Amino acid sequence: MKLFMPTKVYSEKNCVENHSRELAALGTKALVVTGKHSSRINGSLEDVTKALERENIPYMVYDEIEENPSVETVMKAASLGITEGTDFVIGVGGGSPMDASKAIALMIANPEHDERLLYTRTQVSPDGPVYPALPVAEIPTTAGTGSEVTPYAILTKNVLPDIVLTTIPEADVQAAFSHLEKKTKQSISHSVFPALALVDVSYLQTASRSGCINTAVDTLAHLIESHLNANSTEYSRIYSEMGLRTWARIKDKLLRYEIGEEERQALMRACTLGGMAIAHTGTSLPHGLSYPVTCEMGLPHGKAVGIFLPGFIRNYGNQEEAMKVLSLLDFGGEQTFSEYIRQLLGEVSIAEDLWERTMDELLANPAKLKNYPFMIDKEKLQRFR
């Protein structure tokens, strides 16, 4: 059993200002990584740049991180970081800028490598090379992903179908088949824990109703999938249990969207706990099923994951454990939970051919099945929809 949470977390109002010295201590020139708009609207970007100026730390801002950030965007930002001589990275925003910042920190620290490094497996051999990343600080402005305390960086990448990759491996021939490429989301093969997370609930105030709900459901999924997981331990369940109890307290208000200061605090706390939980266990089948749905239907991540949660609970191999989770969430049973999720997210229908492909892709990927502690086949997976 292992407990490893190396990220130093400050969770309080004005924490960027309060801990500017610790932020500045991460390096001598910062690359601030963010999206186009929201970090300007909620004040987080201004707080970060002011803190760096106060500490006399020069910085560059890269503000072109899109939702579901691509490998190409990461490489563009890393190239800027290398040219400018930045030696630490600050991610400001939701999951997209925070995830991207970790991948960017890896690429800046290894300038002799190209993008293939992102998905070069390093854990195959215990003696294999470990590629260090620059120090990373994360300033979350949504309560969902928990990326501020996880080592994961999920990027969107283009992949060729296996049949092309296995039969025609040369890069130039692959280029000729680029019209067959499809997008998929996958975490990079490296573990990049942020050194510092500065969590200020004030930045949540500008979130939209749908943004707040979708990210809250992402948090819920992290807590459930971590708790019902082949890797869960008594240590990881400290985080997931506390997170589930916290989520339970706001669930009715979330449905009515009566979200004030107290509820935002609870959502942020649950989110960070969810991140700490999945940092130990990884996620499970709902996340695995969500990626094709996100890429092809354009559903927000939290919603794409959330629609599979009732099926996951209903069909989980140990129903006693599944019911314990529902009881921590203060739901009377599976039907009440399903109805709640349906009311919160609305009806989502997935086209038959996409659903077939989604199941086939998941079942063909052992890495995405390994956290589910029971045998799973297509017949069982059919019931998750």
Ligand SMILES: [Fe+2]
């Ligand atoms: Fe997630």
